[in-house]
Amino acid sequence: MKQAASDPTVQPVPTSVVEQVDAADITLSNPKYAVISLGSNLGNRLETLQGAVDALEDTPGLRVKAVSPVYETEPWGVEPGSQPSYFNAVVVIKTTLPPSSLLERGQAIEEAFERVREERWGPRTIDVDIVAYADVVSDDPALTLPHPRAHQRAFVLAPWHDVQPEAQLPGRGPVSELLAGVGVDGVQPRSDLELRLPE
Numbered sequence: 016m017k018q019a020a021s022d023p024t025v026q027p028v029p030t031s032v033v034e035q036v037d038a039a040d041i042t043l044s045n046p047k048y049a050v051i052s053l054g055s056n057l058g059n060r061l062e063t064l065q066g067a068v069d070a071l072e073d074t075p076g077l078r079v080k081a082v083s084p085v086y087e088t089e090p091w092g093v094e095p096g097s098q099p100s101y102f103n104a105v106v107v108i109k110t111t112l113p114p115s116s117l118l119e120r121g122q123a124i125e126e127a128f129e130r131v132r133e134e135r136w137g138p139r140t141i142d143v144d145i146v147a148y149a150d151v152v153s154d155d156p157a158l159t160l161p162h163p164r165a166h167q168r169a170f171v172l173a174p175w176h177d178v179q180p181e182a183q184l185p186g187r188g189p190v191s192e193l194l195a196g197v198g199v200d201g202v203q204p205r206s207d208l209e210l211r212l213p214e
């Protein structure tokens with residue numbers, strides 16, 4: 016209902032709030048694709064990855080569009096043999112959540128699986144990384160987009176390439192070329208295992 020300009024109960028809405036609401040409206044009517052990397056090297060790795068896929072699909076404003084094959088991968092960035100091997104997979108989603116809310120949701124899923132942060136690149140029940148969000152490029156340390164190490168990681172590029180062979184990593188180029196550059200050493204498809212796309 017339109018209020019009379021002289022109505023003393025009507026407070027002006029600050030411009031910053033109007034901008035935030037407008038931004039949220041645009042996001043809501045304009046879902047974006049994003050790519051999420053999942054990794055686990057502690058506990059029941061396959062069950063944990065499936066739990067993370069299901070938790071993503073249970074998120075309001077988020078639909079899982081594709082789930083990659085499962086790979087068994089050598090731990091990256093640490094002394095060889097110092098950690099159990101990982102199971103890795105990539106999930107393509109469509110979402111109305113802004114990047115910051117997607118990060119929060121990923122961190123809540125990590126907490127739900129009792130991930131403990133002890134050392135950099137330490138073993139973990141589950142790691143949920145945002146590889147890319149639409150064509151957003153940002154160097155914010157709290158959420159760097161695309162993920163700052165995704166282009167160096169065969170455990171991200173190989174499963175992503177399986178589900179989106181034509182994909183591009185914003186600012187870095189075609190996933191197929193990045194994968195050819197890093198090679199697939201230490202990254203084995205586990206075709207005996209499968210993650211389910213939630214119904």
Ligand SMILES: Nc1ncnc2c1ncn2[C@@H]1O[C@H](COP(=O)(O)OP(=O)(O)OP(=O)(O)O)[C@@H](O)[C@H]1O
Pocket residue numbers: 118132135136137142143144145146155156157158159160161162163164
């Ligand atoms: N694209 C991103 N996806 C997830 N976290 C990110 C991203 N960019 C920045 N971060 C920040 O990185 C912090 C550390 O994340 P995390 O503990 O998962 O790192 P890690 O998985 O051990 O290592 P890596 O970042 O190399 O995968 C998070 O608290 C988060 O704020």
Ligand SMILES: Nc1nc2c(c(=O)[nH]1)N=C(CO)CN2
Pocket residue numbers: 053054055088089090091092101103136142144170
């Ligand atoms: N193989 C493999 N290595 C890693 C992984 C991972 O998911 N798979 N995650 C890391 C931190 O995100 C560090 N190293």
